[in-house]
Amino acid sequence: MVARTLTALVAHGFAPPDTWVVVEHHAAEPPGAGCGPLRLTHSRRYGNTGLALLVAGETMVAAREEGA
Numbered sequence: 001m002v003a004r005t006l007t008a009l010v011a012h013g014f015a016p017p018d019t020w021v022v023v024e025h026h027a028a029e030p031p032g033a034g035c036g037p038l039r040l041t042h043s044r045r046y047g048n049t050g051l052a053l054l055v056a057g058e059t060m061v062a063a064r065e066e067g068a
Contacts, residue, residue, distance in 0.1 A: 002031045006054070010036035017057025025050045 002025050008017050017039055017051040023031055027050040033040050 002029065003035065006031065006035040006038060010038065015056040019056040021054045021056070023052045023054065025052065 002023055006021070006023070009021065009023070012057070015021070015039070019038075021038060025031065027045045027048050030043060030050055031040060031052050037056040039051055039056075041055050042053040044051050
């Protein structure tokens with residue numbers, strides 16, 4: 001379900017550069033490393049619940065790599 005939802009967000013233009021997406025998911029079903037322009041930046045597990053932060057666009061990826 002997570003992959004389908006992320007794919008739909010990207011396909012319908014809801015992930016322009018600098019968009020942040022937070023996904024709540026079952027810990028056993030984490031999202032992949034990315035989907036289109038969305039890239040996984042952080043993930044946490046709380047019992048059976050997982051949270052993932054994905055960011056779209058080169059601007060945010062470059063800033064994270066530089067330590068900003």
